[in-house]
Amino acid sequence: MTDQAPPAGETNVASGEALVRMAGVNKHFGDLHVLRDIDLEVAKGEVVVVLGPSGSGKSTLCRTINRLETYESGTITIDGQPLPEEGAELAKLRADVGMVFQSFNLFAHKTILQNVTLGPIKARKIGKAEAEQRAMDLLKRVGVQEQAEKYPAQLSGGQQQRVAIARSLAMRPKVMLFDEPTSALDPEMINEVLDVMAGLAKDGMTMIVVTHEMGFARRAADRVVFMADGQILEQQAPEEFFANPRSDRAKDFLSKILTH
Amino acid sequence: MSSLFSDYQIWTALWATVKLTLISAVGSLIVGTIVATLRLSPVGVLRFVGTSYVNIFRNTPLTLIILSCSFVLYIQLGISLADSADPKFADVNGFRLAAVGMTVYHATYVCEALRSGFNTIPIGQAEAARSIGLTFSQTMREIILPQAFRGAVVPLGNTLIALTKNTTVAVTISVYELSGVLKTVTERDPGLLNLAFMVVGAFFILLTLPMGVGLGWLGKRVAVKR
Ligand SMILES: Nc1ncnc2c1ncn2[C@@H]1O[C@H](COP(=O)(O)OP(=O)(O)OP(=O)(O)O)[C@@H](O)[C@H]1O
Ligand SMILES: [Mg+2]
Numbered sequence: 001m002t003d004q005a006p007p008a009g010e011t012n013v014a015s016g017e018a019l020v021r022m023a024g025v026n027k028h029f030g031d032l033h034v035l036r037d038i039d040l041e042v043a044k045g046e047v048v049v050v051l052g053p054s055g056s057g058k059s060t061l062c063r064t065i066n067r068l069e070t071y072e073s074g075t076i077t078i079d080g081q082p083l084p085e086e087g088a089e090l091a092k093l094r095a096d097v098g099m100v101f102q103s104f105n106l107f108a109h110k111t112i113l114q115n116v117t118l119g120p121i122k123a124r125k126i127g128k129a130e131a132e133q134r135a136m137d138l139l140k141r142v143g144v145q146e147q148a149e150k151y152p153a154q155l156s157g158g159q160q161q162r163v164a165i166a167r168s169l170a171m172r173p174k175v176m177l178f179d180e181p182t183s184a185l186d187p188e189m190i191n192e193v194l195d196v197m198a199g200l201a202k203d204g205m206t207m208i209v210v211t212h213e214m215g216f217a218r219r220a221a222d223r224v225v226f227m228a229d230g231q232i233l234e235q236q237a238p239e240e241f242f243a244n245p246r247s248d249r250a251k252d253f254l255s256k257i258l259t260h
Numbered sequence: 261m262s263s264l265f266s267d268y269q270i271w272t273a274l275w276a277t278v279k280l281t282l283i284s285a286v287g288s289l290i291v292g293t294i295v296a297t298l299r300l301s302p303v304g305v306l307r308f309v310g311t312s313y314v315n316i317f318r319n320t321p322l323t324l325i326i327l328s329c330s331f332v333l334y335i336q337l338g339i340s341l342a343d344s345a346d347p348k349f350a351d352v353n354g355f356r357l358a359a360v361g362m363t364v365y366h367a368t369y370v371c372e373a374l375r376s377g378f379n380t381i382p383i384g385q386a387e388a389a390r391s392i393g394l395t396f397s398q399t400m401r402e403i404i405l406p407q408a409f410r411g412a413v414v415p416l417g418n419t420l421i422a423l424t425k426n427t428t429v430a431v432t433i434s435v436y437e438l439s440g441v442l443k444t445v446t447e448r449d450p451g452l453l454n455l456a457f458m459v460v461g462a463f464f465i466l467l468t469l470p471m472g473v474g475l476g477w478l479g480k481r482v483a484v485k486r
Contacts, residue, residue: 068387086302088395095393105384108484109407118402119392153485164388171392 008205009096009172011044011079019044019175019206020065025074027064034060035071036230042175042208047201049217049238050210052227053253058210061227062177065208066097079174095123098168098176102183104160106152106167112139113148116167124171131170138166142196158189162196175206182213214257218242226250264452264459268441274463276437280359280427281467285420287363292370296408297400299371300378310371318368322361322429329361330354330433351436358430362423369419377412378404382486410482417475421468438463 013019020042027035034057042048050058063069065076067083067090076083078097084090107115116135120126126134139145142162144155152160161181168176178197182190194216201207201220211217217224217238224241226234228249234241245251264270298310317325333339334357341356342349381404389399409416428439438460445456 066391068390091390091393091395091398093393094391097391099388099391101384101388103382103384105382105388107385107388107403108486109410119394122398122402123393151485167388167392 008203009174011174013044013079015044015204017044018042019046019079020208021075021077022065023075025064025071025076027060027069027071034230035064038074038230038232040225040232042206044174044206045204046222047205047207047209047220048223048225049221050208050225050227051212051217051253053249056227057230058227059179060230062099062179062208062210065177066094066099068099091123095119095171096174098171098173100161100164100168100176100178100181102180104152104157104164104184106160106163108152111149111151112144112155112163115152115163116170119167119171135166135170138169139163141169142166143192156189157185158192161185161189161193165193165196165200169200175208176200178207178209178211180210180212182211212257214242226253228253264445264455267449268444268456269436270438270441270459273436273438273441276355276435276440277424277427277463278467280355280362280430280435280437281420281424283359284362284366284423284427287359288366288370288419288423289416291363291367292374293405295367295371296374296378297405299375300400300404302396314368314371317364318372320365322365322426323432325365326358326361326429326432329357333357333360350434354433354435355430358427358433358435362426362430366419366423366426369422370416373412373415373419374405374408376415377408377410380411380484381407407484410484413475413479413482417471417479420475421471424468424471425464 011019018041020040022038022040025035025038026033038061050061052058060069064071065078078093081093084093106112107118110118113132113135116138117128117131120131120134121128136145136148139148142165144159144162144166147155147159147163152163155163181197182193185193190213194213197207197209197216198220209216209221221238223235224238225232226241226245226247226249228247233247234245234250241250242254245254295310295313298306299314301307301310334353340353341360342352346352385403385407386399389403394402427437430437431439431443434440442453442456442460445452
């Protein structure tokens with residue numbers, strides 16, 4: 001990790017104020033009520049880890065924040081602005097919200113460098129030379145600068161995920177969403193990705209992280225949000241949550257996770 | 261043999277076939293790509309337009325489409341595609357009308373080939389593109405279409421081969437391409453027919469065989485590794 005200014009983009013809200021605000025958000029998949037009256041505020045610079053059993057709606061929560069999923073009621077604002085409907089406005093807002101997927105989703109027909117420069121060039125209209133310069137800095141930051149001319153399929157999973165993080169960072173996002181970024185990785189590669197994420201957290205990036213890595217939650221999270229059946233059941237500081245979970249669902253969940 | 265070549269303008273006919281193939285191929289690639297994009301559009305009306313286009317033109321015989329280009333577009337509606345002062349007006353106009361018909365028809369196959377290419381692309385590719393702030397058209401241009409073309413080289417190649425052979429339908433509106441030679445020989449000198457059929461057949465094989473081999477090779481070369 002090199003010494004660098006924090007990678008986050010400029011925001012309207014000041015440090016400590018709510019950057020992401022969800023109020024009364026509801027979503028269904030057909031008859032299935034996957035998000036129930038979600039109220040969640042994430043302050044600028046805060047790192048929130050979302051925990052919960054499979055199917056509890058964690059991915060859907062992440063995906064509604066940048067509107068990869070629609071929702072039926074409630075409001076979501078990012079940096080004081082409500083989420084727009086489809087169209088150019090929405091694309092602009094998405095550029096401010098980084099997203100890292102479980103399956104990396106690097107653009108398979110583009111080189112690593114092109115993966116990282118595409119967004120800045122197309123969505124931010126930055127010149128190619130400058131975009132490449134910044135991309136190389138970011139690739140160095142996540143430790144894959146040697147792979148810049150390769151294609152995604154030639155990299156290990158851990159390297160691909162670090163490139164995916166660099167690709168998001170290249171947009172100078174206001175907030176980053178991570179949906180189980182290490183679940184598809186071989187165990188020996190998990191830490192290299194978590195270390196990059198912990199570095200971002202330390203540099204003041206606002207982050208919402210869905211993960212089963214309890215070590216990361218303890219180490220890097222300011223707050224743990226526990227979800228079950230589409231609801232947020234608890235929100236606490238990590239030490240408090242792991243030591244004294246209040247709901248039965250959380251106790252049950254932790255007993256299952258922590259015994260392996 | 262030599263009289264076949266000298267009296268029936270075989271080289272001119274071959275050139276017409278090649279030209280009609282190339283122009284219709286480029287035309288149907290463009291129109292087919294647009295129709296395929298319509299079919300993926302988030303706007304329902306556009307999807308409907310795309311689907312209707314394919315359903316109508318793919319299910320109409322090519323001969324009917326080519327004939328209606330001449331009879332409906334030109335003779336009924338008076339739409340001509342060449343300069344009426346041109347001494348070769350009839351030839352040029354007929355050729356261009358045939359190219360339009362070929363394009364309209366084969367675009368449906370290009371569209372369907374591209375759709376098979378779309379199916380090779382994981383949904384996460386488009387989601388990642390949207391999540392870095394690309395618009396729908398940027399996502400199509402930068403991510404979806406390039407991968408779809410790479411995944412669709414072989415079906416696109418099959419369409420090109422079919423298109424090449426289908427140029428023979430243009431004779432129905434008097435375009436002098438290779439099958440026009442056969443028509444004229446039949447009328448004027450049936451004794452030459454066997455030879456004419458062999459020569460024209462050989463030309464088509466010479467045109468299509470390299471296409472199949474070349475595109476098979478290209479398909480492997482540009483395949484997207486996942
Ligand atoms: N596209 C979809 N269509 C229909 N149902 C869906 C869809 N996506 C998710 N679901 C359902 O919505 C519920 C919440 O899914 P979600 O993926 O948000 O859960 P999760 O908490 O991320 O689970 P996991 O830990 O397994 O990733 C699940 O019951 C899931 O089956
Ligand atoms: Mg999930």
